[in-house]
Amino acid sequence: MKEKYIHIFGIILVVVYGGFIVFLYAAEPRSLEEVSAKARTTVENLATRGSVVIGTYEVDQVRFNEGLTAFRQDNFIAARDAFERADPERRDPKTQYYIAYSFYRQGWGRLSSDDALFRQALDTLDRVKMLDPDFRANDPDLKLALPAELRSELEEGLRITAADFNPLRMFRERK
Numbered sequence: 001m002k003e004k005y006i007h008i009f010g011i012i013l014v015v016v017y018g019g020f021i022v023f024l025y026a027a028e029p030r031s032l033e034e035v036s037a038k039a040r041t042t043v044e045n046l047a048t049r050g051s052v053v054i055g056t057y058e059v060d061q062v063r064f065n066e067g068l069t070a071f072r073q074d075n076f077i078a079a080r081d082a083f084e085r086a087d088p089e090r091r092d093p094k095t096q097y098y099i100a101y102s103f104y105r106q107g108w109g110r111l112s113s114d115d116a117l118f119r120q121a122l123d124t125l126d127r128v129k130m131l132d133p134d135f136r137a138n139d140p141d142l143k144l145a146l147p148a149e150l151r152s153e154l155e156e157g158l159r160i161t162a163a164d165f166n167p168l169r170m171f172r173e174r175k
Contacts, residue, residue: 076106100124113157
């Protein structure tokens with residue numbers, strides 16, 4: 001072997017070893033099993049961010065379908081978890097709309113609404129508007145197909161009005 005190749009191999013070895021040391025300091029694993037788990041997570045995050053950079057980012061359709069199934073079974077916490085795993089970079093307006101809608105449905109009550117969940121839904125709707133200002137849900141099961149309709153419903157739920165004290169409110173339907 002030529003001396004030049006030995007130097008190049010040595011430099012590459014030092015860079016790889018230095019990268020491994022930096023990874024260990026950044027990940028702070030507590031055990032050997034945790035090293036492999038954190039390495040896998042790091043590689044997945046880098047792959048996702050790389051696909052965003054080169055413009056090939058797509059939602060994980062299997063996880064999205066899991067979230068949709070949980071959403072239709074009124075298991076909104078599991079649905080949001082699946083939707084968030086399907087769209088880790090929060091770049092898909094459809095997935096983000098389902099997340100906002102799940103906050104709405106979970107926070108909706110016949111007598112009162114959960115303000116914290118409604119605010120989280122509004123924050124997610126802001127993201128939907130940034131991603132696609134003309135978004136429209138094409139799911140016939142969603143009664144509020146436009147983000148503006150959902151926003152209006154959420155803002156109405158956050159306001160305290162005289163209608164909130166109407167006993168007939170118990171008979172209203174969730175959208």
